[in-house]
Amino acid sequence: MLHGLTHDDNNRSHDESMRSRLANPPRRGAPRARKITFLPALAAMAGFSLLTTGCGERYLVFRPVGPVGQVEKDLIILSIILVLIVIIPVILLLWHIVWRYRDVPGNPAPYDPEWSESHVLEVIWWGIPIVIVGILGAFTVRDTFHLTKPPEKTAAPLTVQVTSLNWKWLFQYPDQKIATVNFCEIPVNRPIQFILSANGPMNSFWVPQLGGQEYAMPGMAMRLWLQANRAGVYYGHGANFTGRGFAHMAFHVIARPRTEFDAWVRQVRRRAPVLTKIGYQNLVHPGVVAPMSFSAYAPGIFETALLKESGMYMKRDLTILDKIHRRGGT
Amino acid sequence: MPTLLPHFPATFIVTGNPLIYGAEVSIVLATVGILFVLTYFKKWRWLWREWLTTVDHKKIAVMYLIAALLMFFRGGVDAMLMRTQLMQPNMHFLQAEHYNQIFTTHGTIMILFMAMPFIFAMFNIAVPLQIGARDVAFPYLNAVSFWLYFFAALLFNLSFVIGGSPDAGWVSYPPLAGLEFDPGPGENFYLLSLQITGIGSMATGINFMVTILKMRAPGMTLMRMPLFSWSVLASSILIIFAFPVLTVALALLLVDRLAGAHFFTMLQGGNPMMYVNLFWIWGHPEVYIVILPAFGIFSEVVSTFSGKRIFGYSSMVASLMTISVISYLLWVHHFYTMGAGPGVNSFFAVATMSVGIPTGVKVFNWLFTMYRGRIRLTVPMLWAIAFIPIFAIGGATGVMLAAAPADYQYHNSFFLIAHFHQVLIGGTVFGMLAGMYYWWPKMFGYMLNERIGRWAFWLFNGGFYVTFLPQYLLGLMGMTRRMYTYPADMGWNALNFISTIGAYVMGVGFIVLVLDVVYSIRYGERDVTGDPWNGRTLEWSLPSPAPHYNFARIPTVTSRDAWWTGKQARAKGDAPAPPEPLQPIHMPKNSGGPFILAVIFFIGGFGLVFNWYVLGLLALLGILVNLLLRSLDYDTDYYVPIEEIEHTEATLRRA
Numbered sequence: 001m002l003h004g005l006t007h008d009d010n011n012r013s014h015d016e017s018m019r020s021r022l023a024n025p026p027r028r029g030a031p032r033a034r035k036i037t038f039l040p041a042l043a044a045m046a047g048f049s050l051l052t053t054g055c056g057e058r059y060l061v062f063r064p065v066g067p068v069g070q071v072e073k074d075l076i077i078l079s080i081i082l083v084l085i086v087i088i089p090v091i092l093l094l095w096h097i098v099w100r101y102r103d104v105p106g107n108p109a110p111y112d113p114e115w116s117e118s119h120v121l122e123v124i125w126w127g128i129p130i131v132i133v134g135i136l137g138a139f140t141v142r143d144t145f146h147l148t149k150p151p152e153k154t155a156a157p158l159t160v161q162v163t164s165l166n167w168k169w170l171f172q173y174p175d176q177k178i179a180t181v182n183f184c185e186i187p188v189n190r191p192i193q194f195i196l197s198a199n200g201p202m203n204s205f206w207v208p209q210l211g212g213q214e215y216a217m218p219g220m221a222m223r224l225w226l227q228a229n230r231a232g233v234y235y236g237h238g239a240n241f242t243g244r245g246f247a248h249m250a251f252h253v254i255a256r257p258r259t260e261f262d263a264w265v266r267q268v269r270r271r272a273p274v275l276t277k278i279g280y281q282n283l284v285h286p287g288v289v290a291p292m293s294f295s296a297y298a299p300g301i302f303e304t305a306l307l308k309e310s311g312m313y314m315k316r317d318l319t320i321l322d323k324i325h326r327r328g329g330t
Numbered sequence: 331m332p333t334l335l336p337h338f339p340a341t342f343i344v345t346g347n348p349l350i351y352g353a354e355v356s357i358v359l360a361t362v363g364i365l366f367v368l369t370y371f372k373k374w375r376w377l378w379r380e381w382l383t384t385v386d387h388k389k390i391a392v393m394y395l396i397a398a399l400l401m402f403f404r405g406g407v408d409a410m411l412m413r414t415q416l417m418q419p420n421m422h423f424l425q426a427e428h429y430n431q432i433f434t435t436h437g438t439i440m441i442l443f444m445a446m447p448f449i450f451a452m453f454n455i456a457v458p459l460q461i462g463a464r465d466v467a468f469p470y471l472n473a474v475s476f477w478l479y480f481f482a483a484l485l486f487n488l489s490f491v492i493g494g495s496p497d498a499g500w501v502s503y504p505p506l507a508g509l510e511f512d513p514g515p516g517e518n519f520y521l522l523s524l525q526i527t528g529i530g531s532m533a534t535g536i537n538f539m540v541t542i543l544k545m546r547a548p549g550m551t552l553m554r555m556p557l558f559s560w561s562v563l564a565s566s567i568l569i570i571f572a573f574p575v576l577t578v579a580l581a582l583l584l585v586d587r588l589a590g591a592h593f594f595t596m597l598q599g600g601n602p603m604m605y606v607n608l609f610w611i612w613g614h615p616e617v618y619i620v621i622l623p624a625f626g627i628f629s630e631v632v633s634t635f636s637g638k639r640i641f642g643y644s645s646m647v648a649s650l651m652t653i654s655v656i657s658y659l660l661w662v663h664h665f666y667t668m669g670a671g672p673g674v675n676s677f678f679a680v681a682t683m684s685v686g687i688p689t690g691v692k693v694f695n696w697l698f699t700m701y702r703g704r705i706r707l708t709v710p711m712l713w714a715i716a717f718i719p720i721f722a723i724g725g726a727t728g729v730m731l732a733a734a735p736a737d738y739q740y741h742n743s744f745f746l747i748a749h750f751h752q753v754l755i756g757g758t759v760f761g762m763l764a765g766m767y768y769w770w771p772k773m774f775g776y777m778l779n780e781r782i783g784r785w786a787f788w789l790f791n792g793g794f795y796v797t798f799l800p801q802y803l804l805g806l807m808g809m810t811r812r813m814y815t816y817p818a819d820m821g822w823n824a825l826n827f828i829s830t831i832g833a834y835v836m837g838v839g840f841i842v843l844v845l846d847v848v849y850s851i852r853y854g855e856r857d858v859t860g861d862p863w864n865g866r867t868l869e870w871s872l873p874s875p876a877p878h879y880n881f882a883r884i885p886t887v888t889s890r891d892a893w894w895t896g897k898q899a900r901a902k903g904d905a906p907a908p909p910e911p912l913q914p915i916h917m918p919k920n921s922g923g924p925f926i927l928a929v930i931f932f933i934g935g936f937g938l939v940f941n942w943y944v945l946g947l948l949a950l951l952g953i954l955v956n957l958l959l960r961s962l963d964y965d966t967d968y969y970v971p972i973e974e975i976e977h978t979e980a981t982l983r984r985a
Contacts, residue, residue, distance in 0.1 A: 058821035212738020
């Protein structure tokens with residue numbers, strides 16, 4: 001028989017436990033000490049790891065540079081606060097209960113083996129999570145709808161077509177008629193409409209400091225609004241596994257003031273080679289490449305890749321493309 | 331074109347890596363060793379009669395448990411290899427191909443070949459005993475389930491040395507998992523072994539639902555049923571509705587791969603997003619399938635070791651059932667980023683958050699079961715207590731992930747990895763280990779050593795925090811999952827290093843756990859009472875281990891916690907009713923049918939992996955013949971005579 005619940009003190013009434021308290025003052029037992037020190041140790045470790053990683057500079061999700069990332073960060077902060085309202089009391093209550101009602105001889109805490117119902121308590125803990133979910137749900141719905149629209153309505157958006165290839169990213173600028181591989185330059189303070197697709201396995205396009213990701217899928221054109229309000233070089237990476245070279249699918253988004261961006265476009269147009277159909281086929285071929293720029297690209301690369309595998313499931317997205325074309329033509 | 335003679339691919343036996351050579355050698359040595367031991371000690375007949383042909387739920391539970399622990403080891407080794415590779419940036423410990431295979435097999439094994447058999451071990455050992463039944467509703471089918479699982483696991487693990495492991499992730503999304511990007515046999519191993527084990531799981535779901543609904547002892551109304559049995563009922567219902575979807579998804583992808591169809595290829599009208607939806611329509615309920623039984627175990631353990639009735643029983647039942655319904659309405663949260671409209675994402679976001687409500691209620695009810703109890707910190711109780719903070723944090727990050735726009739920043743990052751390991755390890759694994767320590771004496775007749783068990787617990791639990799808390803931070807720093815290597819300048823180095831150290835500590839914890847099992851086989855305290863924990867439910871009314879017919883007389887139940895109330899009444903001096911006269915007991919006969927059926931499934935599956943259609947067709951024929959023979963077999967049951975029952979009872983109870 002282990003740890004007997006068959007000890008006499010188990011079925012003891014409250015009075016008896018009071019008596020035994022007088023006879024037997026509660027012990028502050030050493031055996032539990034390691035449990036108590038566990039939580040601070042954990043906190044210290046978390047703090048240590050924060051310090052060793054440069055005091056938060058590296059937490060890209062918490063360092064947004066544009067309105068989309070900002071909306072997402074605010075929602076994250078809100079959700080953290082709301083869930084802490086539940087988990088802190090739960091953890092404190094757990095420590096308290098386990099400590100107070102542990103089965104040691106002479107424990108004076110009441111023992112009430114038949115007490116198992118309390119409507120008041122149950123209403124409280126069905127109620128509080130419902131309220132929390134209600135609040136978080138409302139903000140979530142608001143932001144979900146909000147993020148499908150351009151971040152700022154004042155500035156005209158810039159469109160960039162993004163294709164995930166094995167294992168590199170191709171960026172095409174239908175308005176500027178230039179293309180880049182594994183890096184993408186954008187102007188600051190202007191909404192960017194990324195149109196995402198893939199010519200290969202499905203990937204996900206993620207630039208944490210600009211904002212959250214969206215899948216890039218073959219035969220689909222997906223829209224993702226992002227914007228940078230501060231110039232800088234921002235890390236991006238594929239987020240959905242695409243095979244052997246996936247770990248090397250990093251790219252940079254370089255945000256510059258408008259004039260510098262225009263100068264960069266002019267420079268690419270002047271200096272860089274042309275992306276021909278054959279050149280594109282070479283890019284589609286699996287492999288890892290260094291960043292590249294192209295002064296022009298064979299027309300219809302993006303659309304052909306999109307449609308070659310049947311566009312029958314994307315009527316809605318074709319209208320997106322139409323709009324792009326119309327604007328590109330004007 | 332299919333040929334009559336099998337065509338062996340060049341990579342039939344995997345070569346070129348010391349790890350794999352090592353595995354090949356150890357597989358051969360272990361096989362030879364097992365064959366030798368069985369022959370030397372003349373155990374073949376024993377193995378066949380006692381284990382391979384058994385339909386006894388208690389023996390099937392033992393086999394599930396052994397298999398689950400073995401697979402836990404395999405999946406754990408995969409985890410150690412991955413964490414070693416990620417310990418530092420730009421490591422060259424594993425190549426990309428190997429890393430990809432290892433994370434694929436890690437995920438698949440842990441979910442389908444470790445968690446599933448582990449919960450089934452608990453189903454099998456506890457449910458019939460808790461509800462006062464003599465076996466499950468369909469004992470033969472129960473054996474079929476186990477052997478299908480067993481040979482599916484064998485088939486899946488074989489891929490490591492024959493043909494090559496799957497490498498498209500445990501979710502196996504096309505087009506990456508399609509022929510175009512993944513022509514080797516690895517994906518076929520994945521599809522066929524999951525298909526085979528899926529049939530077994532489906533049958534188990536049906537079996538336990540019927541058992542619980544039809545075979546409860548007289549007087550045990552549903553609302554007097556132990557909460558573990560309730561959780562098994564909820565989990566079984568989920569299995570019955572979720573697994574057919576997986577079967578369809580895998581079958582269509584298999585047809586794509588074997589016969590060149592285009593369900594998920596995009597080309598010619600297919601659509602990979604359909605697979606993603608189907609996969610998660612199964613996949614999300616699946617995580618509740620493996621966690622609800624853990625909730626049930628926590629309810630039993632917390633109540634037993636607090637010496638107190640479970641708090642808010644009706645609430646607990648209601649929340650189990652609510653969770654099982656809501657769990658079908660959540661699958662899109664696995665791909666908010668796949669471009670569904672804001673209306674769809676909003677619906678699934680709010681639905682996902684709302685699953686936190688009944689789950690939160692359960693946590694509070696466990697806390698208040700302990701409140702005013704007398705908490706005995708035994709090893710099962712330690713696992714149950716440690717579960718609460720882990721699950722609170724894991725649940726909280728789950729709610730955070732549920733907020734769709736926030737998820738755009740977490741999706742496929744290490745934040746997600748940390749979250750689901752937190753709920754699956756903190757929930758399912760802790761739950762199953764609690765259940766294992768709790769029911770071990772009932773399964774084997776002796777206790778696991780508490781002292782070694784505590785060591786295993788503290789190592790595993792401590793290592794858990796060290797491993798996974800840094801991963802949340804890595805996710806927020808932009809590290810995505812499934813990267814076999816990462817650059818040194820992202821600031822991820824220290825956290826990855828810490829995480830790897832934590833993983834090693836968990837690995838040591840697992841080894842200590844196994845040591846506990848090995849040590850206790852010889853030195854474990856014998857359980858002569860049948861009720862070592864001062865339990866509350868009917869399984870503790872039986873000797874440990876229980877006789878093969880479980881109950882000599884089926885008990886009549888008059889309340890919840892039937893065994894506990896009976897003990898209380900006897901302690902007060904109420905004389906127990908005089909026992910009714912014994913009746914002959916109707917029991918199922920052992921049969922080799924399930925084992926042979928599963929062997930045929932294995933052979934057919936292996937053939938189809940390599941497109942050997944002739945072998946596949948022969949196996950199909952064999953399966954049909956096996957089923958036909960079973961339907962024509964009328965000699966499937968017998969009666970245990972009264973004298974034998976009297977003899978067995980007298981020996982077991984030493985009375």
